[in-house]
Amino acid sequence: MIKEVIVVEGRDDITAVKKAVDAEVIAVGGFGINKKVIDKIKEAQKRKGVIVFTDPDFAGEKIRRIIIKRVPGVKHAYISREEGTKDDDIGVENASVESIRRALENAKCKLTEKREEFTSRDMIYFKLSGHNDSKERREMLGKELGIGYGNASQFLSRLNSFGITKEEFIKGIKRIDKEK
Template identity: 45%
Template sequence: MIQEVIVVEGKDDTTAIKRAVGADTIETGGSAIGEAVMRRIELAQERRGVIIFTDPDAPGERIRKLVAERVPGCKHAFLTKSEARGMKGIGVEHASDEAIRRALDSVRSPQQEADRSQEDEIEWSDLLDAGLIVHASSATRRERMGEMLGIGYANGKQFHKRCLMFRITRTEFLTALEQLEREGL
């Protein structure tokens, strides 16, 4: 049984989570999260901790951002788009039990500002040098790097923010970049 409460978008996501692991969930009911739901998430964070596990699409990222801004310290689980792709779209509910367990085993915690070592921070220039921004294949490269680092797909600005928030070390970043280069991306 997972200790934290998992925040998901809807009842089909809850069904998929319960099928894959023992866990309690809070459903946001989509991107228009009500005040009562936010208060339940805040209480869950106080008492047990929260893992945000939303779909790897724009509405899912919007929900992730809204909850993370309102309820600091939440952990994050990510699926790749290919893991979440189903016949009727992209979503946690389409992921295999194995993909859900892998995502929950690879949960990331945000970094507190005071804990961050500035020498190890990923800089904007690192993304530029790595071809993750302002590059013909930057979106594809960011998607694959996000998979390898366990932080999901994001645009350049959000990718940089996630590298900082989830304490991606320079070593992790460079190792993933080497793998990316070996894959020819």
């Protein structure tokens, strides 16, 4: 598993990267990059490190510059325009598995053992999955821990890959239980 969190532009990029490597991936949503997304990237940088992997076009470079300005110390992965072009469409989502792996290797990504601190059993026990208010609880806890909102599967993945400790998790649960 790649230690760093990979930041891409959109959902199709997430799919392409996850076909190539085992990693946590955040999509910025194109030019819609906002404070909430920047805060999530900052938290990922603090906990795990970040690799910015945007499209080899004007928009991708503009998004990369926005992130560089607000989140110091990120690493960068690049593909060429040729590697990312398919039918006049340019993007990471068009790159081959080999091109994506090579770009991430060139970014000097670190490999780590996949962490399984939290399980789906924890999600159910702490009412983050399978309960009427699970979505709201994940939203609140995600904000508290700085990992953002995700469906149950995404949230579990973030808990493990962002290096959240049991202690941080329990403190967060207690705070959201007080608020409710």
